[in-house]
Amino acid sequence: MTKRTGSCAFAAALLFVSGCSPAGPAPAGDIAFSLEPARASQPAFVRVSGVSSDEQAPQSLTVTVQGADVPVVGRTVANGASLEFHPAFPFDPGRPYVVRLDTSRWRTPRSPAVSEAVVSLPTPAETARVTVSAIRPSQDRWPENTLRFYVHFSGPMSQASGVGKVHLVGEDGEDIPNALLPLNVDLWNEGRTRYTALFDPARVKRGILSNREMGRALVSGRRYAIVVDADWRDASGRSLTSAYRHEFTAGPPLEHALDTSRWRVAVPNAGTRDALVVAFPFALDSALLQRTIEVASAERGPVRGAIEVPTDAMSWRFVPELSWRAGAHRLNIASILEDPAGNRIGRPFEADSMAAATTEGDPSPVPFTVSAGR
């Protein structure tokens, strides 16, 4: 085996060249492997230089993940005195790839006939480790028919689901089995910093087999914890800095429709940019509050502004871009606004089928008037 250091322009990897060949061929010494770094419009690719134009048989070049026995799919092209291998998918940073050039079928095989090099892109600089930043609802009291909660992270996570990573733990410290829905569908937000976990609706909904056999996972009056395992991988493949625990007590179920007549609207005066504050009797879904309520002026239509949802999701604040103008306004509310138990305006999650409306249209707006002030 011949061993040497090659010209891997972008890799920290050692290069090995080895092989065997029949007597008399041209020396392989002028063949060099390099991993060309990614540029704006082009991912990283492997270059084999020192190959004369009549020798550029693309099929003589293979690239494999080190330890694998199936070549990486890609496209090999001749470019001047080089062969280039462009992978179908970008090379992973830090992963070693074996580049192998077999000249044995060339008109003038090199000596040795087979050259190999191990190349890799540099491992990216360490970024801050990700941690669980919050669990919503943030309350220490959750209704026993809670359907959904959110796990917030300080940075992007991997695409893996939370199945097996998020647990409901009882007062004895033991996992409560079959509490959460083992969903393998992607329930991340777009930045993968928020994961949606669902309690198994088969236990939440009254009358379904699992509910009859096991009851709800949460029983009013008992203490629980949501525990997030530390070995959940972030987007760079590393585990979380630590496990996370959110303790709470289960409370009575919320089984009534949301009633906007129980909302308290604190209306600022015209001429100010003070916040409009809507207070709810129960916490609503913290995510849905970000996008389901709109402020509109009776005369001028939607009012632009910034929405703030406090961590307890017990209220909703709206700061207009421009000062309030006196006159009639309303809150337009999308029908999908829910509390964490799935109750919507005018329709509880578990609705009496005899009394329920046949469809779920948008709820009536909530009117309010901005006064001229003093």
Place this chain on the structure above:
Amino acid sequence: MRTLLKLALLAALIVATSSVHSTLGATAPVRVGPALTSIGPLAFGPDGVLFAADRQAATIYALNLGAQSAGARTGTADVAGITGKIAAMLGTAPAEIAINDLVVHPVSGNSFLAVTRGQGTNAAPALLRVDGAGSVSVVSLDNVSYTSVAMPNPAAASTTGRGGRTQSVTDMALSNGRLIVSGLSNEEFASKLWSVPYPFAAADRGASVEIYHGNHGQLETRSPVMAFLPMAVNGQPHVIASYTCTPLVRFPMSSLRTGEKVVGTTIAEFGAGNQPLDMIQYQKDGQSFLLMSNSRHGVLKIPTTDFGSAKGITERVGGTAGVPYEKIASMTGVEQLDKLDANRSIVIATTATGDRNLTAVPLP
């Protein structure tokens, strides 16, 4: 899986849904080289068009695979350690590979796999094909012609936008000229079945109906659908669906009208802690069966004979009531399932050592 059989059933379903279908109008423009940002689930149309859901882009693509519809040999041969093989081909490690769906081409019998390569910020979609020689190939989308349709966004306040909402597609099937799509939101507990005419129409974004589960006493709840199958029941086109809360329900296809309330009738219950994965229908010994894979309850074989006559399960019925079913003990670890031919299914299943094998399995 999802669909070979769904599509074979279409001929039986051509009756009652014409009132559901709205305008055709101008068809969506045909383009070349779809730039998917994510892939899966998949579903084949009877003519070999491949429907691919792109969740991140909230778009459904209809791909014309052309010559890539078939490899060198028809059918699908077993591939041991398929995750490792795919990982090597895509230049990464097995842990970076997620197989999102498996469907069998209705003509070539080759299997097509929707794969996510990379589980971090570098995640990329890939479509692969397994042929009758067990040869695994990456399907290049560069020259594939396609049409597409955007999935509807739920109502949101105009000043606030979409926020962090995403929509996962749980299943798709083409039935009587409409593509039916079930999904799950990461925010609201939505349970909408969305259907859109195919060929996609430029001006028709389809229609959604909210699906309810209404069999426990007088209570009814929204119930997201995890897997479904168009199926003729008593000669009428129906949807057999599995909710996230595991009941197997039926509702008539004709009920999928915009704005109408659709309440599924429960015909079986399977218990908690479970995720329904795939369903196929097949015939054996002159009888029709549903084969249903689950995350916890394994693979269940359910005769469909009683689907039409089964009374809705009520609150008073105890145990795993409803239509009879049989757990197929020999089929374990099944993560993906589709029908390969009249006598075999194709599955991707985990092994005791953590590998995943693609295997043809006789229909039980």
